[in-house]
Amino acid sequence: MKTLNPPSKIQKDIKNIPLLHLTDVNINIKNPFFYTGRLEDLPNEFQIFDSSHRHSYYALFFFTEGEGIHTIDFHSHSIAKNSLFFLRPGQVHSWTFSKPVKGYALKIYPDYLSEEGGQTTNFQNYPFFQLGNENSKLVVKDSEQLKNDFERLLIEKKSNSNSSMVYLLIQLVLQQSLNEFKSSFQDIVTIDSKLGDFFRLLENHFKEQKTTSYYAKQIGTSSGNLNQLCQKQYGKSAKAIIQERLILEIKRLLLHSDLNINQIALTLGFDDNSYFSKFFKNLTNNSPEKFRSLKRKLP
DSSP states (O other): OOOOOOOOSSEEOTTSOEEEOHHHHOTTOSOTTEEEEEGGGSOHHHHTOOSOEEESSEEEEEEEEEEEEEEETTEEEEEOTTEEEEEOTTOEEEEEEEEEEEEEEEEEOTTHHHHHHTSSOOGGGSGGGSTTOOOOEEEOSSHHHHHHHHHHHHHHHHTTOOHHHHHHHHHHHHHHHHHHHHHHOTTOOOOOHHHHHHHHHHHHHTTTOOOHHHHHHHTTSOHHHHHHHHHHHHSSOHHHHHHHHHHHHHHHHHHHOOOOHHHHHHHTTOSOHHHHHHHHHHHHSSOHHHHHHHHHHOO
């Protein structure tokens, strides 16, 4: 098995949004590629984390007690008993608690599953982690089963047993979460492989490549077929999905960074500042300046 390079300590990426790594949550973790623990045991600065930030890892947060608000990419979700949240690397989130919380967290570095399993297993096998999934929260129906799975994982991790057993128990938690996801979102179907390729390419190249034809060519299909796939799965064109990804990143930077409008435009591949402002306003009905001003005035 090749050696993974663990990410460094907390940093701000080029977009000026704080980027958290596993070692920032607990500097004493023995395996820097995954972390599991109890939400009530998080350090105080993470118990009251109302400062928006990104993660470099995938995460599950299972709240068995407590109340609050969990905001993920401008969507606010209530935290209540048996709430289960899913986060992908790069998503911006924050939370505030109005009542003390209890529960579990599982955080995994992107290469962990394939490296530990010695096979091609990866996070795209789980629809709640797939690019394009917009369902970030569900209410767990079989809470006792998921609690038991987390408890077994915690016990195994604490015993410092072999990594193969820990790996299998992580898979068990993910599989039970998948069962809950399928039960809660029965109309969700597996994303077509070409759509999966499209979203992965989009995530890596949306700053410099903004046309449907580019992505269609890269995944070996026509623009028309890519549009048909997007319409069937999401009820919108590939162009609309590309534009939504750009708008999301613009909003992230406007609200969570101190870059000026021109810097944001350049960061996202817009050479013409006036076109950048027009693009944003056409899709949001607000200028970048007005969006930033309105959102930053909100409590």
